[in-house]
Each structure stands twice: as C-alpha cells, then as structure tokens.
Amino acid sequence: MKLLYEGKAKQILEADQPDQVIIRYKDDATAGNGAKKGTILNKGVLNNEITTLLYDYLKTKGIPTHHLKTLNDRDQLCIKVAIIPLEVIIRNRFAGSIAKRLGVEEGRISPVTIKEICYKCDELNDPLINDDQALALELVTKAELKQIYEYALQINRELCELFHSIHIDLIDFKIEFGKTSNGTILLADEISPDTCRLWDSDTQERLDKDRFRRDLGNVEAAYQEIAKRLKERMGF
Numbered sequence: 563m564k565l566l567y568e569g570k571a572k573q574i575l576e577a578d579q580p581d582q583v584i585i586r587y588k589d590d591a592t593a594g595n596g597a598k599k600g601t602i603l604n605k606g607v608l609n610n611e612i613t614t615l616l617y618d619y620l621k622t623k624g625i626p627t628h629h630l631k632t633l634n635d636r637d638q639l640c641i642k643v644a645i646i647p648l649e650v651i652i653r654n655r656f657a658g659s660i661a662k663r664l665g666v667e668e669g670r671i672s673p674v675t676i677k678e679i680c681y682k683c684d685e686l687n688d689p690l691i692n693d694d695q696a697l698a699l700e701l702v703t704k705a706e707l708k709q710i711y712e713y714a715l716q717i718n719r720e721l722c723e724l725f726h727s728i729h730i731d732l733i734d735f736k737i738e739f740g741k742t743s744n745g746t747i748l749l750a751d752e753i754s755p756d757t758c759r760l761w762d763s764d765t766q767e768r769l770d771k772d773r774f775r776r777d778l779g780n781v782e783a784a785y786q787e788i789a790k791r792l793k794e795r796m797g798f
C-alpha cells in the first residue's frame with residue numbers, strides 16, 4: 563500500500579478506490595507540536611477502537627463523517643477529503659491552553675460553550691485565529707464556517723450526553739473537517755483521548771492525553787478505561 567502522507571499519530575495510505583484512503587493509527591505520541599515525543603503502548607489500537615465507536619454513534623445522530631468502515635485493529639477505510647486547515651476546539655470547562663492564557667483555574671465550568679479555531683500550520687504552531695482571519699486567509703467560506711460550527715456544537719451536545727452516561731465529563735475536544743471532491747463537508751480525523759479532555763465524573767481523574775503531556779503515568783490504562791466504558795455502554 564502506497565503511503566500518501568504521514569502525520570504525528572497516523573499514516574494515510576492509498577486504497578483500492580481513488581476516492582478512498584486507509585488511515586492507520588500509530589502508537590507514536592507527541593505533545594506541544596512535536597516538542598515532546600514518545601510512544602504509548604497500544605495507543606493506535608485503542609484510538610482506532612474509540613474513534614470507531616464515537617463515529618458510529620455520531621453517524622446515528624446524523625453527523626456526516628469520512629469513516630466508511632474499520633478494517634482491523636489499526637486501519638480504517640475512509641472517504642478521501644481535503645482537510646480544511648482549521649482545528650475546531652469546543653470547550654465546556656476551562657483547561658489546558660485557555661486556562662493558562664486567561665488565568666482561570668483548571669476545571670472551572672464555563673457558562674457558555676466556547677468555540678475556538680486554530681490555523682493548522684506546524685511552522686506557526688497552529689495559532690489561535692478568529693472567524694475574520696479564517697475568512698481573510700480563505701481557509702473556508704462564510705457558509706462553510708457556519709456549517710462547521712453547527713456540526714461542532716451538535717457533536718458537543720451528543721458527546722456530552724454519551725460521556726455523561728458513562729460517568730465521564732467532556733471538558734473539551736478538538737475536531738477537524740474535510741471536503742470531498744464535490745464540496746461536501748465531513749467530520750474527519752480522530753476523536754479519542756488524544757484529542758479530548760475526559761475526566762472521571764466522580765474522581766475528576768484525567769483519562770486522556772494530559773497523562774502523557776504532564777507525565778502523570780498510567781496513560782495506556784486511561785485509554786483502556788475509556789474504551790471499556792464505551793464498549794459496555796454500546797453493548798459490546
């Protein structure tokens with residue numbers, strides 16, 4: 563299989579059909595835009611599994627996604643899209659970069675759902691931008707941006723409900739969208755403990771990549787716990 567692209571946590575491989583790709587989940591972990599590097603045992607397998615469960619759930623709620631089917635424990639067959647160079651971040655509570663930037667204690671509940679967008683550009687360290695800047699850079703059209711925010715807020719509502727039912731607080735998450743050859747916008751990339759902050763509702767224990775970023779230990783066990791609770795909830 564021909565390698566089309568290699569990112570920090572995934573490879574994109576050629577598929578049989580020209581409008582499809584295979585996404586392979588790796589165990590490599592980075593933080594701070596590559597400043598910290600490591601591997602998390604079985605991370606690729608767990609993130610493939612968790613993303614599949616979450617995408618299958620979101621599909622039942624009417625969210626269009628690039629995911630066609632999961633092929634094995636590391637690979638997914640997906641619709642080929644051009645990734646829109648925006649990281650869309652939704653926050654229900656203050657944590658991570660926003661807590662630091664605005665001097666707010668981690669964990670404080672926000673009275674509003676906070677939407678952020680970052681320009682996906684490694685050389686610039688993915689800077690936070692506003693809507694006008696995204697339009698000025700022609701990263702998206704106004705209509706596309708509106709659609710992206712609508713999907714992002716719906717995804718937040720659906721995922722908050724789902725995680726609540728397994729005693730997890732969804733603190734924040736990052737998603738990405740892609741465009742098919744006919745211009746349809748699809749949810750793309752992964753949704754996993756690499757891209758979400760997930761805290762146990764009772765203990766507030768972090769069950770996400772902050773365990774790696776902050777050297778808290780037990781990273782694989784945290785990802786396994788998320789997979790286990792999701793599978794139980796979904797009847798596997």
Ligand code: C5P
Pocket residue numbers: 649651657658659660688734735736756757758759771
């Ligand atoms: O670091 P920050 O607080 O801005 O992250 C917000 C959310 O977005 C977190 O859930 C984090 O895991 C996710 N994120 C990501 N990829 C990035 C930046 C943030 O998945 N490059």
